[in-house]
């Protein structure tokens with residue numbers, strides 16, 4: 001089920017990325033193509049308009065060989081072609097292209113057989129009587145005289161734009177090929193990126209899932225105990241509280257456990273959503289430490305354990321006292337939980353390399369190397385005989401790790417040479 005959900009999410013991410021990239025590339029391709037097409041037509045039209053401007057003022061035969069793509073057709077007022085002789089080398093169908101007086105001066109495209117012609121139809125305003133063809137033109141075009149142009153009323157300038165259109169087409173194909181190639185690249189990149197992007201999401205999702213699973217499990221156990229105890233009480237309605245003190249004590253202890261669990265879970269949930277701000281104030285280290293540690297002195301000694309306090313600094317530092325107090329309580333509770341009568345718990349505080357270093361050392365059961373990293377995971381508890389009775393929920397060190405992270409500090413756990421563990425917390429003070 002989880003796998004299917006993950007696949008679906010990954011696929012959605014992949015498709016979103018792919019489609020976004022493709023849309024961007026397509027728009028880019030379309031813009032480039034439109035610009036290219038537009039500038040090609042603009043160039044052609046500019047040439048045509050220049051030519052049209054000349055012929056409308058001064059009708060002349062300009063169909064020189066170098067300019068074979070462009071033809072100028074002159075018409076008299078009845079629409080009869082005047083320069084038919086000079087146009088013999090062009091196909092008759094070209095000469096059939098007719099201009100409309102309503103479309104004067106407007107460029108247009110027309111398909112003539114296989115060729116595409118672009119043209120402009122203009123009115124000839126010239127005083128054709130005064131016009132003389134340039135020297136050599138008559139000879140080159142085998143024209144005896146230019147009298148035929150004196151009646152010119154309209155002129156059509158036509159250009160064969162088939163090669164230009166082929167150029168546009170070639171460019172379009174090139175662009176399409178580039179798009180397909182980029183599409184393939186994008187396909188591969190999107191796939192890789194979606195996989196990379198999904199990793200932290202999946203990890204967070206899995207953590208969340210595990211957290212909920214473990215939380216439900218942790219809550220169910222005390223609830224079942226309370227339910228059993230209360231149901232047992234219901235079967236003895238005539239007993240006094242004194243008679244049934246054990247189930248009541250057990251239920252209350254489980255309720256206390258549930259209370260602690262929910263408040264720990266709340267702390268972690270709020271820490272996760274950055275809803276808890278760190279408020280640092282200046283504290284004198286020995287004063288702060290004795291405030292936290294003094295209540296433990298009596299408690300630890302009552303369990304026949306030794307409590308040693310080594311505060312080796314008198315400096316003031318900036319700390320979130322509430323959170324550091326919470327951190328120390330977690331470490332001290334653990335030290336007390338996982339030691340036996342006769343063991344020693346030592347708390348050493350020192351300033352080293354611009355950091356406040358706090359070490360909580362015990363001579364207890366110690367932590368196996370394999371578990372040294374995992375004990376900071378939520379709900380992680382070492383599987384050991386006796387661990388169940390300590391009443392922990394596996395959230396303490398996860399909270400400790402968060403508090404240290406919020407202070408930009410570090411925590412590590414090492415073996416105490418004589419047996420037991422050393423938790424070393426380093427908090428930068430600058």
Ligand code: ADP
Pocket residue numbers: 330334335337338362364365366367375376380381382383387391392393394395396397398421
């Ligand atoms: P809890 O103590 O409630 O189980 P923690 O997150 O505080 O949860 O600790 C996780 C686990 O790390 C404990 O279950 C225990 O196995 C181990 N641990 C923590 N502190 C010590 C210690 N001082 N000595 C030995 N084991 C410890």
